[in-house]
Amino acid sequence: xxxxxxxxxxxxxxxxxxxxxxxxxxxxxxxxxxxxxxxxxxxxxxxxxxxxxxxxxxxxxxxxxxxxxxxxxxxxxxxxxxxxxxxxxxxxxxxxxxxxxxxxxxxxxxxxxxxxxxxxxxxxxxxxxxxxxxxxxxxxxxxxxxxxxxxxxxxxxxxxxxxxxxxxxxxxxxxxxxxxxxxxxxxxxxxxxxxxxxxxxxxxxxxxxxxxxxxxxxxxxxxxxxxxxxxxxxxxxxxxxxxxxxxxxxxxxxxxxxxxxxxxxxxxxxxxxxxxxxxxxxxxxxxxxxxxxxxxxxxxxxxxxxxxxxxxxxxxxxxxxxxxxxxxxxxxxxxxxxxxxxxxxxxxxxxxxxxxxxxxxxxxxxxxxxxxxxxxxxxxxxxxxxxxxxxxxxxxxxxxxxxxxxxxxxxxxxxxxxxxxxxxxxxxxxxxxxxx
Numbered sequence: 200x201x202x203x204x205x206x207x208x209x210x211x212x213x214x215x216x217x218x219x220x221x222x223x224x225x226x227x228x229x230x231x232x233x234x235x236x237x238x239x240x241x242x243x244x245x246x247x248x249x250x251x252x253x254x255x256x257x258x259x260x261x262x263x264x265x266x267x268x269x270x271x272x273x274x275x276x277x278x279x280x281x282x283x284x285x286x287x288x289x290x291x292x293x294x295x296x297x298x299x300x301x302x303x304x305x306x307x308x309x310x311x312x313x314x315x316x317x318x319x320x321x322x323x324x325x326x327x328x329x330x331x332x333x334x335x336x337x338x339x340x341x342x343x344x345x346x347x348x349x350x351x352x353x354x355x356x357x358x359x360x361x362x363x364x365x366x367x368x369x370x371x372x373x374x375x376x377x378x379x380x381x382x383x384x385x386x387x388x389x390x391x392x393x394x395x396x397x398x399x400x401x402x403x404x405x406x407x408x409x410x411x412x413x414x415x416x417x418x419x420x421x422x423x424x425x426x427x428x429x430x431x432x433x434x435x436x437x438x439x440x441x442x443x444x445x446x447x448x449x450x451x452x453x454x455x456x457x458x459x460x461x462x463x464x465x466x467x468x469x470x471x472x473x474x475x476x477x478x479x480x481x482x483x484x485x486x487x488x489x490x491x492x493x494x495x496x497x498x499x500x501x502x503x504x505x506x507x508x509x510x511x512x513x514x515x516x517x518x519x520x521x522x523x524x525x526x527x528x529x530x531x532x533x534x535x536x537x538x539x540x541x542x543x544x545x546x547x548x549x550x551x552x553x554x555x556x557x558x559x560x561x562x563x564x565x566x567x568x569x570x571x572x573x574x575x576x577x578x579x580x581x582x583x584x585x586x587x588x589x590x591x592x593x594x595x596x597x598x599x600x601x602x603x604x605x606x607x608x609x610x611x612x613x614x615x616x617x618x619x620x621x622x623x624x625x626x627x628x629x630x631x632x633x634x635x
Contacts, residue, residue, distance in 0.1 A: 208237055210252035210271040210284045215242055217251075217270045217287060218464035228253060228472060229453045236264060238472070244455065252284070253472060263292035266472065267349060268465055286349035290469040292477055296518075298340040298508030299490040301366070303499045307332040315375055326375035331497040335366040339487045340511065343473045344518060345407065345466050354520040355466050356407035359511070360478050364398040366491045396488035398480065405474075407466055410524045411436040412443055414474065426450060431474055446471040450479040461525060 218224050227241045236255035241247035250270070257264035269284035277283040311328045338361065345356035373389040403414040413436045421427025426449040433443040444467045448454025456471040458464045476482075494507060509517065 207256060208252060208254050208269075209282050210254075210269040211249045212271050212273045212275070213248065213250055214273060215248065215250050217285070218468075220463050221461050222464070223457070223459050223462075224464050225455065225457050226250065226468060227453065227455045228448075228468075228476070230451070238476075240268070240468070245453070251287070253468075257293060263294045263477065265289060265291045265293060265351075266469065268469055288355070288465040288469050289346045289349060289351055290343050290473050291346070291351060292341075292343045292473055294341075296342045296344070296509050296514055298342075298506070298510065298514070299337065299494060300504070300506040301335050301337040301491070301495055302504040303495070303501050304334045304336055305501050306334065306497070306499065308498075315373065324375050324377045326373050328371060328373050330369065330371040332370075333366075333368045333495065333497050333499065335491070335495055336363070337366055337487065337491060338363045339483075339490055340508070340514075341478055341483060341486060342514060343470075343478065345469055347465070353522075354518065355463075355522050356405070356470065356520075357515075357518045358406075358470060358473055358478070359404040359514065360401060360474075360483060361404075361511075362398050362401045362483055362487065364396065364400075364484075364487060366397075366495060367393075367395040368495070368497060369393045370497055394488070394492070396484065396491055398484050398487060401480070401483075403474075405433060405470065407443070407470060408463070408522045408525050409520070413439060429475060429479055431471070433470070433474075443467060444471050446475045448475045450481055451476060463525065 225243055227243065227245045227247060228238045229241065229245065231237045231239055236257075238253040238255075239249050240251035240253055242250040252269045254267045254269055255264040256267065267289045268287045270287055271282070271284040275283055275285070308331045309329075312325070313328070314323045314325055340359055340361040342360075343358040344351075344354060345358070347353040347355050370390065370392045375387050375389060377385050377387060379385055401416075405412040405414055412433045415432045415434075417430045418427045419430065428447055429450050430445070430447045432445050435441040435443070442459045443462050444459065445457045446454050454472065454475045456468055458467045494505065
């Protein structure tokens with residue numbers, strides 16, 4: 200199974216039974232090879248017994264793969280007597296339902312005639328220089344669909360990761376007039392191209408068994424020769440104290456997943472893998488750069504915009520599904536009571552709350568400035584309530600009439616998301632992710 204094309208494979212035989220609903224497990228997923236897209240799934244930690252296989256299936260022209268979680272009992276064969284595995288679930292990350300939008304912010308072009316130093320001849324040559332420059336903002340939504348069967352007919356969830364950023368492209372062309380050692384006049388053309396794709400913020404939306412989940416992120420360690428460790432935690436959006444899974448990994452070759460009681464371990468393993476290994480910040484940034492290369496060109500006029508793919512509303516409507524919520528999450532949703540506290544909005548999961556000012560505002564603002572985004576608690580400030588001022592790295596909440604204003608953390612700006620058919624606005628949630 201290579202990294203450009205990958206076909207079907209079988210899991211190894213094991214005496215360990217498949218994972219069961221509601222029973223917590225720990226697994227370690229490890230890539231089988233540098234040029235292999237499949238992952239071995241070990242029971243417990245990295246030195247555990249091989250238990251299952253995450254089999255990647257796809258082609259070289261796809262933007263991603265379909266991954267099947269497979270298990271094989273001892274002696275398991277098909278009707279023809281050939282070795283076979285049981286498919287426990289699948290996640291489709293082939294890119295068929297992704298969305299990309301951009302808007303050209305500015306551009307420039309110029310021409311110049313002047314001397315150039317020829318490092319090969321050690322002399323000065325003359326020539327013309329033509330250069331073009333483009334700046335743009337973009338928004339990219341990478342999506343995955345979770346299924347309970349090989350045929351991908353029983354949907355059990357979906358994942359939407361939306362990020363926003365900037366694109367810079369510069370191309371320089373030189374037409375140089377030179378003289379060779381024999382005195383003959385020659386002309387050569389030199390081209391140099393530079394691009395920079397920067398991701399400035401992310402927003403996660405995850406739904407499994409018709410239950411919305413929140414995802415928190417942290418990064419630790421890492422150096423010149425080693426990758427940092429990425430940590431993700433998923434929990435019920437209506438009851439954050441009810442966890443779904445925790446995963447830590449290097450974003451590419453391996454990760455360790457812990458599931459909790461009353462959850463489905465199969466969908467949990469698939470979602471944890473998609474989030475931590477295939478849709479991590481580095482992988483997301485690489486995919487965003489491909490989209491910028493594919494859809495933007497030098498010479499596009501400022502103000503030009505385009506939207507490609509499914510809008511957020513169309514995506515969620517198309518992939519709505521009838522699976523009932525897990526009993527523990529349904530109970531948590533039914534018994535959920537919003538906590539009463541000061542009118543502040545935590546900008547990201549786990550961020551400390553803003554500290555109140557000493558001077559309260561006399562009147563609330565008459566017009567809402569921004570809507571509270573998904574995964575944020577909507578504050579309902581009352582007239583005369585104090586305005587919370589942010590500390591470094593914190594959010595700011597301003598009292599308004601029936602709405603709250605979400606402000607980005609220091610040093611991060613939310614980019615425009617929608618041009619034409621808009622996707623949801625991508626909020627810069629985790630500063631460490633934006634540096635990937």
